[in-house]
């Protein structure tokens with residue numbers, strides 16, 4: 459089964475053609491990052507307008523790269539939640555138009571479910587059940603993936619997402635938006651022991667996260683130093699911050715795996731590109747004899763190949779939509795799309 463998939467939940471307009479959920483025939487991503495960088499973050503109105511301009515060309519390119527016409531496509535999948543509402547609406551309406559014009563089924567896909575599915579094309583042996591740490595710019599979840607479309611969130615952030623914390627800390631270190639990747643690079647050359655930062659804990663919950671205190675601590679250290687005319691060594695600060703975030707992320711993730719008996723650990727979301735996070739989870743799994751999976755770097759950030767991959771399993775579960783499909787700015791990953 460060949461799925462044409464579309465993603466427009468934030469600042470990337472993307473389209474792909476994916477066969478049977480595992481084989482990527484094409485994947486095109488048009489990013490708007492350079493424009494949003496001027497403002498230090500995503501400007502929703504600009505994002506919607508750029509999606510509008512880009513979506514036609516991106517979809518045409520994805521079909522061309524796959525050497526396919528619409529007649530070779532069996533279904534249309536689209537990210538419908540969660541995300542920036544004006545951005546999502548562009549992809550959803552485009553997909554609805556295509557489905558209506560071609561008579562093909564329309565498959566709504568949850569953005570975080572698709573991040574999890576970004577592992578499937580490269581790791582063809584990977585099947586649920588497994589435990590997944592989904593870490594992106596907007597979410598930090600520990601998810602029990604019981605089946606392809608059956609998920610349970612057992613841990614979540616109470617405030618900032620891990621990616622958001624990386625971006626805000628990076629910004630205070632003078633790095634461009636989105637700073638997570640720059641902070642990660644700088645941290646490779648720094649000493650993670652050089653700064654003492656708080657170790658975040660959430661009272662009353664074994665698996666929940668909190669990153670805002672950690673973020674504020676690093677911002678305060680930078681402000682206090684600059685008031686005294688001192689410039690802190692960025693590489694060391696980045697390494698200390700990255701270690702604190704990764705310590706927190708992995709501590710709860712590994713505890714959940716032990717408590718619940720999962721021996722297959724998976725990373726997903728933009729922050730799964732983080733070098734230390736990948737090393738830490740790989741080392742732990744090697745030591746324990748567990749299976750460890752993370753997406754290739756090309757599929758860590760937002761893309762449509764992962765939407766086509768998850769879309770296949772949503773289709774097999776009967777999750778298709780009619781032309782009344784709407785976009786949703788928030789939606790639990792646990793909730794499957796049920797048409798009326």
Ligand code: KG4
Nearest residue numbers: 594595596621638642728729731732759760
């Ligand atoms: O999944 P994603 O592309 O978009 C959302 O769905 O939010 O995640 C983007 C986030 C940004 O916060 C970005 O800074 C972060 O992922 N990120 C990283 C790295 N690469 C991207 N954070 C830490 N280390 C990285 N190497």
Ligand code: ZN
Nearest residue numbers: 594728759760
């Ligand atoms: Zn994302």
